[in-house]
Amino acid sequence: MIAHKVILIMLFLVHLYANTSEIIGAREVTSSHIPTALIVSNNGTGDLCTLKNPCALYHALTKLKAGSTLYLRGGLYNLNKSLKVPISGTKTVPIMIASYPNEQAILNGNQSKNSLKEGGEIIRNGIHLQGREYISIKNLEITHMGARGINILYSSHITVEGCKIHDNFLSGITIYGGNFDAPYKPYKYGYNTLKDNIIYNNSDAGLSLLQKDKEGHTYSYEEGDNADGISVSSGKYNRIIHNTVYANADDGIDLWRSNNSYVAYNMVYDNGRGRGGNGNGIKAGGNRHFDNKEDSPNGKLAIVEHNIAFKNKRIGFDINSGKKVTYQYNTAWENGAEGFTSYDDTMVKNNLAVGNAKRTIIKAKHKNNSWQTATPITFITTDYHDRDFLRTTDAIDQGAYATTPSRSYHDDYPIVPIFLIGDSTVYNNTRGEQGWGSSLAIFMKNPKMLFNQARSGASSASYKNPAKNHHDWESTKQLIKKESSKNGGYLFIQFGHNNKDKNYQAFYQDLKSYISEAKALGLIPVLITPVARLWKYDASHKKFPQVLRDLAREEHLLLLDLNKKSREIFNTYASHDAVAKKFGYDDHTHFNPKGADIVASWVKLLACESDKQLCSQFK
Numbered sequence: 001m002i003a004h005k006v007i008l009i010m011l012f013l014v015h016l017y018a019n020t021s022e023i024i025g026a027r028e029v030t031s032s033h034i035p036t037a038l039i040v041s042n043n044g045t046g047d048l049c050t051l052k053n054p055c056a057l058y059h060a061l062t063k064l065k066a067g068s069t070l071y072l073r074g075g076l077y078n079l080n081k082s083l084k085v086p087i088s089g090t091k092t093v094p095i096m097i098a099s100y101p102n103e104q105a106i107l108n109g110n111q112s113k114n115s116l117k118e119g120g121e122i123i124r125n126g127i128h129l130q131g132r133e134y135i136s137i138k139n140l141e142i143t144h145m146g147a148r149g150i151n152i153l154y155s156s157h158i159t160v161e162g163c164k165i166h167d168n169f170l171s172g173i174t175i176y177g178g179n180f181d182a183p184y185k186p187y188k189y190g191y192n193t194l195k196d197n198i199i200y201n202n203s204d205a206g207l208s209l210l211q212k213d214k215e216g217h218t219y220s221y222e223e224g225d226n227a228d229g230i231s232v233s234s235g236k237y238n239r240i241i242h243n244t245v246y247a248n249a250d251d252g253i254d255l256w257r258s259n260n261s262y263v264a265y266n267m268v269y270d271n272g273r274g275r276g277g278n279g280n281g282i283k284a285g286g287n288r289h290f291d292n293k294e295d296s297p298n299g300k301l302a303i304v305e306h307n308i309a310f311k312n313k314r315i316g317f318d319i320n321s322g323k324k325v326t327y328q329y330n331t332a333w334e335n336g337a338e339g340f341t342s343y344d345d346t347m348v349k350n351n352l353a354v355g356n357a358k359r360t361i362i363k364a365k366h367k368n369n370s371w372q373t374a375t376p377i378t379f380i381t382t383d384y385h386d387r388d389f390l391r392t393t394d395a396i397d398q399g400a401y402a403t404t405p406s407r408s409y410h411d412d413y414p415i416v417p418i419f420l421i422g423d424s425t426v427y428n429n430t431r432g433e434q435g436w437g438s439s440l441a442i443f444m445k446n447p448k449m450l451f452n453q454a455r456s457g458a459s460s461a462s463y464k465n466p467a468k469n470h471h472d473w474e475s476t477k478q479l480i481k482k483e484s485s486k487n488g489g490y491l492f493i494q495f496g497h498n499n500k501d502k503n504y505q506a507f508y509q510d511l512k513s514y515i516s517e518a519k520a521l522g523l524i525p526v527l528i529t530p531v532a533r534l535w536k537y538d539a540s541h542k543k544f545p546q547v548l549r550d551l552a553r554e555e556h557l558l559l560l561d562l563n564k565k566s567r568e569i570f571n572t573y574a575s576h577d578a579v580a581k582k583f584g585y586d587d588h589t590h591f592n593p594k595g596a597d598i599v600a601s602w603v604k605l606l607a608c609e610s611d612k613q614l615c616s617q618f619k
Helices: 002-019 057-061 113-117 436-443 473-483 504-520 544-555 562-570 593-610
Strands: 038-040 069-072 075-078 095-099 105-108 127-130 133-138 140-143 150-153 156-161 164-166 173-176 193-195 198-200 210-212 218-220 230-232 239-241 244-246 262-264 267-269 303-305 308-310 326-328 331-333 347-349 352-354 418-422 450-452 489-494 523-528 558-560 580-582 586-591
Touching (some): 038 057, 150 156, 418 436, 436 450, 436 593, 473 489, 489 504, 504 544, 558 593, 562 593, 586 593
Parallel strands (some): 069 095, 075 105, 095 133, 105 140, 133 156, 140 164, 150 173, 164 198, 173 230, 193 239, 239 262, 244 267, 262 303, 303 326, 326 347, 331 352
Antiparallel strands (some): 210 218
């Protein structure tokens, strides 16, 4: 009997470790040798930038082009100004700046508290990326900058990986993707990834002064309340995964007024070293009551999962007025205040909170957390150097190491609902007629996340009118509230077929109304120009497609120009019989099932050409 129990326990542990082997915190990052890389050294000269004849760092930056790799040989690089990357990469040919494989390059700003207090010129940021895309910073050590180690400003698709960023006088890494003091203007920049970095001892404590940098900008320091390990001040869909963040003056990871941030598998501890620092482990947003209005679109929809926050000065996981945040599968241990704080709209489930100075207050959306289940918790070890740190066999479905069957961080982005509104070209399934929206599901990773709410005969105006037993805007909004409460989603909007009389201003106002309400519901609006008619004499829908294009540009929205795409391809068809509905007469507007599948494939293609996050919803 005893032997049988031992076998069962061993099998249980094998199952446990097989399903919870994910490392929390930074992992080792290696680089492969690239023969065509530009090579620099700390004593490099000349113009060749080769392994035998390395050049100087600032000179090598001028030689970058899309697809370049720039390797820094190991050693100390004393900077006399910020490193500013002069160009962007592209999705297919990004730029990489990294330490040479198996060597460590150290970027040193040589700033000290005494030098800053003396009022001299300062080097603000170690690496400054402004208005850039598709750049990777890898395996660098960045220290003693007068402000941030890395500053990502108005930039997208930047990756910072495997870096050590420490002892700088503001945040280790800052992401700024738009003006958070203008919260009703959607953020344009985001999709940056910070992973496997070690970020520590960044502090503005003892530097309560104003300072000017070399470019004449005035910069302020505070008594430790402005230097986080990672600060995501604004922007959208940034990913912070597998970082180790500790001993910073203010917070470990602060999401402030960013939207749809994803924070997972991070180890965050001992933050709040500055006298004025808040000292929270992970802050999940802000901006709830900006200008005393509840409908601000920013500071919301963060997903925080599989993180460990421990021994921070105050709260382990602080809601900080973030809206519609999800905390799941996290562990908070021995923090100086609560393990978790939340609002009524915060989803908090399957978390562990043990040994924190204050108890977590239970709210409506708290589910299966340790403070609800009252399961006695025993950790295998409390030595944070050990791979089993804060792992428990008592509550295997709670905490940072719990198995999550629904989704893994390895997916680029979480799967979210997509709602469609429009006319019969989007929704119809009668008499051999089919809308492209009914076929879009076959291209999605999870077809159950597609909700086709379009209505035959609808215009941008008539869809707002109640329609018994048919889709309308009010019933769609109720569905959105039900299905997108956690992670948001998308609203695809295609009208124009049934709008008449060239009333473009009314069409514009209708669309503005849908966009505004979609944002208030936490959705990302996506405008789609109406699919072309299969009739060469009237395929364009007059100026209605252009209204959509202009509005997308004005509102910084995603646009799928299905009208342009379908006209180009339809014009190559000798006959439309393969895609058009046939009732003994030519139907120039509607599709048969095969045609609907073809048009849906174009919608997927346009989605993937427009946006990485949107593309991740499709196979």
